[in-house]
Amino acid sequence: MDVLTTIGLNHYLTISVLLFGFGLFAIITRKNAIVVLMGVELILNAANINLLAFSKFNGAMEGVMFSLFVIVLAAAEAAVALAIVINIYKTFNTVDVSRIDSLKE
Amino acid sequence: MSNVTYSIIFYLFAAITVFSAAFVVFSRNVIYSAFSLLFTFFGVAALYVYLSADFIAVTQIIVYVGGILVLLLFGVMFTNKIMMTKLRTDVINMVPGLAILAAVVGGLLTIFYTRADWVTSATQLQGSVVESIGIETMSRYVLPFEMASILLLLALIGAAFLARFDKAHNKER
Numbered sequence: 001m002d003v004l005t006t007i008g009l010n011h012y013l014t015i016s017v018l019l020f021g022f023g024l025f026a027i028i029t030r031k032n033a034i035v036v037l038m039g040v041e042l043i044l045n046a047a048n049i050n051l052l053a054f055s056k057f058n059g060a061m062e063g064v065m066f067s068l069f070v071i072v073l074a075a076a077e078a079a080v081a082l083a084i085v086i087n088i089y090k091t092f093n094t095v096d097v098s099r100i101d102s103l104k105e
Numbered sequence: 106m107s108n109v110t111y112s113i114i115f116y117l118f119a120a121i122t123v124f125s126a127a128f129v130v131f132s133r134n135v136i137y138s139a140f141s142l143l144f145t146f147f148g149v150a151a152l153y154v155y156l157s158a159d160f161i162a163v164t165q166i167i168v169y170v171g172g173i174l175v176l177l178l179f180g181v182m183f184t185n186k187i188m189m190t191k192l193r194t195d196v197i198n199m200v201p202g203l204a205i206l207a208a209v210v211g212g213l214l215t216i217f218y219t220r221a222d223w224v225t226s227a228t229q230l231q232g233s234v235v236e237s238i239g240i241e242t243m244s245r246y247v248l249p250f251e252m253a254s255i256l257l258l259l260a261l262i263g264a265a266f267l268a269r270f271d272k273a274h275n276k277e278r
Binding site: 030031058068079 | 127
């Protein structure tokens, strides 16, 4: 009962593992490039939860700062990735990643 | 707030996060996935508050919900012919995907709960973290901070360059 009522490090790590697993699953199984990007975002969120959890239970600021930079990188990544996806759609008329098989037109 | 109430609210947010994340990846409809991702991001932000990182939680809501999710929705709208085709995503490698999901989650959880012996400090982060973030950003992390700003500028220019409508190119075709 004590394990359930006292929120410890393992609770956060469990949530983060689940989010990471779902993100990996989306990247492996989905054909739509946008859903693959959503999987990447889930993985980044899982990493952020880990960083913040370790930071809190360590009493240090490193994880908090690092998670801030992770969010910055995620924003940049999403913008560039969506630009690439839109270009792929213009070229191939589909965002099905299993049918995109050439690097130039 | 008593300890039990604290825990119950934590489990509520944890359930919202995990179930909406599961819906994101198991739903076949891209729009449903995008809107379910909204709840995942809000749930994760609530968990950040529990980790006494209030500034990160607000940043998460502003950047992820206000920025990235809107971008993703724009991506969905741009890359599907709404009137003509179904907004569906096909599935590939279902069995290997499920196997890897089970293996990763099971393996990591087993290690975490049986083997791992995390070193935790007696002094945890308490209260608001905003002031410390300001001090750290302007002292130890000032170089990464400036590099992040340059990176964001580059990403902005690069994304605008990549996604622009190419008139000259269309003309010559």
